[in-house]
Amino acid sequence: MTTTAVRNTATLAWRTLVQIKHNPFELFDFSVQPIMFLLLFTYVFGGAIADSPGQYLTYALPGIIVQNLLFATLNTGVGLNTDISKGVFDRLRSLPIARFSPLAGRIVADVIKQAWAVALLLGLGMVLGFRIGTGPVQVLAAFALLLGFGFAVSWMSVLVAMLVSSPEKVQIFGFVLLFPITFASGAFVPVDTMPGWLRAFADVNPTSILADAARGLLSGGPVAGPVIQSLLWGAGSLVVFAPLSVWAFRRRI
Template sequence: MTTMPLRNTATLAWRTLVQIKHNPFELIDFSVQPIMFLLLFTYVFGGAMAGSPAEYLTFALPGIIVQNLIFATMNTGIGLNTDISKGVFDRLRSLPISRFAPLAGRISADVIKQAWAIALLLGLGMVLGFRIETGPVAVLAAFGLLLVFAMSLSWLSVLVAMLASAPEKVQIFGFVVFFPITMASGAFVDPSTMPGWLEAFAEINPTTVLTDAVRGLLSGGPVAGPAIWSLVWAAGFLVVFAPLSVRAFRRRV
């Protein structure tokens, strides 16, 4: 009996992943968009920010990975809201499956997509000149930290999906909330160059601490502090938004 929810979750996660075969456009947000951001930030801002695209890439690639990860979590909410709007959840509810497997399945599938996007950005970054200064263990730790953070933040996306009336509203919420959070951070510039009040916000911004942790794991530098704070933020997102999402899910379906 205890394995039934896990099997249900795995089945529904596979359902989401298999859809890519029939609709490759589902990978646009995890493939084309990351590549676009990487190329634009490197070659448009690189010379002005660091003197050369190569120098800026070394600093900015971890931030680009984190920014893309944060925005991509909204795809979980958009997908769930779309399924609800199309009546998919009504059909699933009539089946003998775990009640919350659709939520866990969607999150699990999107975390796998996130892993693909991280690997894509890191691989392309290395082609463009980024060099990993640490070892395989540190790289795997960076992947793990990013995916844990993505999984936790996805619960905010789930909550928005349960409250929003249409997928477009989930997307709008993501842009309005995540755009200032990712830009007002240390992902793309040193926070010390910002006005004092904005620097104070950027220093505690989850985007900044996660970027610093990934930067340390890939290029060397402080890791323990930023990684711990990243996990604290992730735990906070999970503790706050997971119960609220489950409650909203019960009311919605």
């Protein structure tokens, strides 16, 4: 990517972010919704699943962060499809900018929003009683892993956005896919409490693996295996869906 393309991408990413100033509801999915999930899971299920909400929070917070991260990737697809449907991309094409800058700018902006959501959940979790059991390096590694995985998975949402006709269809596809893989996982409960057939799925579910990796980096525990597997899942998603998304983008724009 040339210097001009990088500058174009940064400008369009800023365009997406500055919209929050005029429409604060843009941050709803990245702020209010994560807080609601955190409070509900901690105080509704915490006492039933663990000895206390605080003890459950130690286990569940990394999983809640992962769940929110995956659902937040839908915003990339919804935003892109909305811009295309409203003709924003047609207007941008008339400008002397790199062709893929609008696509790249949207993705970069949403990664920044995801970083905000991860920091918000971790900060609120610490207020509620979560304690980091590792050091600054591990915490930064957890942020990098989570955001890198979110970036890779967001290309799936981009592909769907390029193939369907409305933002609502992006959301429907996302919920149909994301609900099973987030809840049928070890994000919220240990997988050894599940029936054998479901545990077999949860053990290889990337949501479980990423939650275990984040749990190890933030609270302590096994790290190498879950981190390596998470990187492999993320790389696989990127290799498969990024080229398909670019191909679909070229056909549509």
